Amino acid sequence: MPMTVTEKILARHTGKDEVCPGELVNVRCDVVLGNDITAPLAIAEFERTGAGRVFDKSRVLLVPDHFVPNKDIKSAEQAKILRDFARQQELTHRWDVGTMGVEHCLLPEQGLVGPGDLVIGADSHTCTYGGIGAFATGVGSTDLAAAMALGETWLKVPESIKFVFHGRLGPWTGGKDLILHTIGVIGVDGALYQAMEFTGEAIADLSVEGRLTMANMAVEAGAKNGIVAPDKKTRRWVEGRNQRPVTFLASDPDAVYARVYEFDVTDLEPQVAFPHLPSNVRPVAQAGEVLIDQAVIGSCTNGRIEDLRLAARVLAGHKAHRDVRLIVIPGTQAIYRQAMDEGLITVFLDAGAAVSTPTCGPCLGGHMGILARGERSVATTNRNFVGRMGHPQSEVYLANPAVAAASAVLGRLADPREVVQDAD
Amino acid sequence: MQIEGQAWCFGDNLDTDRIIPARYLNTSDPKELAAHCMEDADATFASRVAPGDVVVAGRNCGCGSSREHAPLALKAAGVGAVIAPSFARIFFRNSFNIGLPILECPEAAAGIQPGNKVRVDFERGLITDLTTGREYVAQPIPPFMGKIIECGGLINYVRERMGKASTNP
Numbered sequence: 001m002p003m004t005v006t007e008k009i010l011a012r013h014t015g016k017d018e019v020c021p022g023e024l025v026n027v028r029c030d031v032v033l034g035n036d037i038t039a040p041l042a043i044a045e046f047e048r049t050g051a052g053r054v055f056d057k058s059r060v061l062l063v064p065d066h067f068v069p070n071k072d073i074k075s076a077e078q079a080k081i082l083r084d085f086a087r088q089q090e091l092t093h094r095w096d097v098g099t100m101g102v103e104h105c106l107l108p109e110q111g112l113v114g115p116g117d118l119v120i121g122a123d124s125h126t127c128t129y130g131g132i133g134a135f136a137t138g139v140g141s142t143d144l145a146a147a148m149a150l151g152e153t154w155l156k157v158p159e160s161i162k163f164v165f166h167g168r169l170g171p172w173t174g175g176k177d178l179i180l181h182t183i184g185v186i187g188v189d190g191a192l193y194q195a196m197e198f199t200g201e202a203i204a205d206l207s208v209e210g211r212l213t214m215a216n217m218a219v220e221a222g223a224k225n226g227i228v229a230p231d232k233k234t235r236r237w238v239e240g241r242n243q244r245p246v247t248f249l250a251s252d253p254d255a256v257y258a259r260v261y262e263f264d265v266t267d268l269e270p271q272v273a274f275p276h277l278p279s280n281v282r283p284v285a286q287a288g289e290v291l292i293d294q295a296v297i298g299s300c301t302n303g304r305i306e307d308l309r310l311a312a313r314v315l316a317g318h319k320a321h322r323d324v325r326l327i328v329i330p331g332t333q334a335i336y337r338q339a340m341d342e343g344l345i346t347v348f349l350d351a352g353a354a355v356s357t358p359t360c361g362p363c364l365g366g367h368m369g370i371l372a373r374g375e376r377s378v379a380t381t382n383r384n385f386v387g388r389m390g391h392p393q394s395e396v397y398l399a400n401p402a403v404a405a406a407s408a409v410l411g412r413l414a415d416p417r418e419v420v421q422d423a424d
Numbered sequence: 425m426q427i428e429g430q431a432w433c434f435g436d437n438l439d440t441d442r443i444i445p446a447r448y449l450n451t452s453d454p455k456e457l458a459a460h461c462m463e464d465a466d467a468t469f470a471s472r473v474a475p476g477d478v479v480v481a482g483r484n485c486g487c488g489s490s491r492e493h494a495p496l497a498l499k500a501a502g503v504g505a506v507i508a509p510s511f512a513r514i515f516f517r518n519s520f521n522i523g524l525p526i527l528e529c530p531e532a533a534a535g536i537q538p539g540n541k542v543r544v545d546f547e548r549g550l551i552t553d554l555t556t557g558r559e560y561v562a563q564p565i566p567p568f569m570g571k572i573i574e575c576g577g578l579i580n581y582v583r584e585r586m587g588k589a590s591t592n593p
Binding site: 037038040041044045048049050066067071072074075078122123124126138139140141142143145146188189192193222224277364365366383385386387388392 | 464582
């Protein structure tokens with residue numbers, strides 16, 4: 001039977017030759033993941049199972065990244081639950097301030113997730129790893145607790161939707177624009193319970209970082225997972241990183257899809273999602289005069305080195321507008337160091353940016369850049385729900401790093417071409 | 425199992441940030457979470473909601489963050505059931521896992537008005553708007569999932585099946 005890449009990965013993790021959409025399967029998890037918000041609940045539930053020890057101390061990955069460095073006493077207590085548990089269970093991989101990163105930037109970088117893996121995580125953006133050809137999906141804390149005990153979970157095999165991106169992207173559009181455009185077309189529940197498979201020559205051309213950005217936001221269309229079948233680019237990216245064997249799988253040519261969407265992206269403009277849904281998308285050129293108070297460049301969506309390079313290209317030789325607070329958050333310590341080595345941090349400092357240690361912080365209104373009533377932020381993050389970055393009457397505009405940087409310079413939503421004239 | 429209470433209506437795409445804003449996620453104590461439940465959607469909700477009340481939402485209910493704190497906050501606030509035309513998948517799983525019954529029923533979600541008195545019979549999947557007398561039929565909750573709810577969540581259900589006593593979370 002022909003299968004999609006998602007179905008193939010699920011089949012391999014059930015010990016079956018094939019699976020079909022709708023089938024309920026018990027799957028083996030390569031790694032399971034939690035963070036400082038979701039792990040404390042999972043740990044409490046894990047203790048109640050009576051299991052005692054986790055199924056495999058090298059495959060339970062707990063990353064304190066949301067409210068860390070500890071933002072207040074209560075979150076310090078939560079993070080301590082994670083830290084104490086990691087120590088007590090003698091987990092192989094332990095991270096903390098100074099070594100950690102935003103989980104979905106960190107784990108691919110460290111080779112702890114890879115092509116062909118099956119990953120569940122108590123964080124909705126676990127779907128990011130589909131960018132390197134893994135099946136990865138978000139769950140809640142109780143599901144994580146059960147998986148920490150058993151190394152298994154149950155899933156319904158999703159139908160797949162195929163998205164074919166034809167053409168060539170322009171210099172200021174990337175993975176963020178493709179996924180925002182897609183969500184704008186299909187809506188925030190347009191892929192509910194389904195797999196989003198991204199293909200076509202624009203995806204073949206797209207960097208691995210851009211693919212991670214696309215898979216990251218699959219959940220914003222309600223999808224169970226987003227995936228790009230791994231190719232030579234993926235292989236080059238994971239080589240030298242991966243700590244476990246990887247499997248390169250692709251969809252069969254005659255695999256069955258619930259729907260197929262085709263887009264020509266050659267003339268796609270940089271996109272912005274207006275408040276308060278990621279589907280409320282329009283080209284930045286049609287944004288009108290939207291003044292901003294803050295620009296955030298970072299997060300599991302756009303906190304990787306390519307994102308910082310893009311932002312620096314726009315910011316070089318410019319200053320952030322005096323009424324804009326520009327906050328740059330490298331996704332991991334390694335990305336931070338690389339940005340420093342490449343001179344990007346100097347560009348950011350010269351532009352008047354605050355450069356932060358890795359954290360999810362402002363993306364979810366946690367800390368490090370909370371908005372007051374009536375304030376607006378352009379952000380390279382993933383959600384612009386009511387109150388997402390602070391006051392319920394504040395607003396978040398989602399965009400790519402070049403748009404965020406250009407908006408920081410001009411003090412309003414702006415196209416990068418308004419700041420940089422010599423785009424190649 | 426049946427519950428009866430007043431309806432609280434919300435629109436499409438009720439996200440988990442609105443059910444429990446992230447600024448309160450520095451705790452996982454259900455009582456503390458309940459005190460801020462729905463704060464950014466209806467600031468009066470937490471103080472006025474009564475045990476057995478029913479949240480009636482629109483499409484894609486519970487979208488966004490995977491935070492299990494969202495169904496926990498609703499349950500601890502006393503919400504007896506959530507009715508919506510469709511749910512985001514993580515919220516759907518989380519709700520059963522922590523013992524909050526939810527039902528998919530587009531007709532009930534469209535028909536029930538705020539403040540109406542509602543009765544839900546989970547075994548039969550029967551939703552009755554006692555204010556208007558209208559009845560709606562949803563897919564009943566299958567017995568094993570009803571058992572998870574009755575036990576107070578998945579872990580208690582697992583413990584009970586393993587012959588261990590339930591413990592409170």
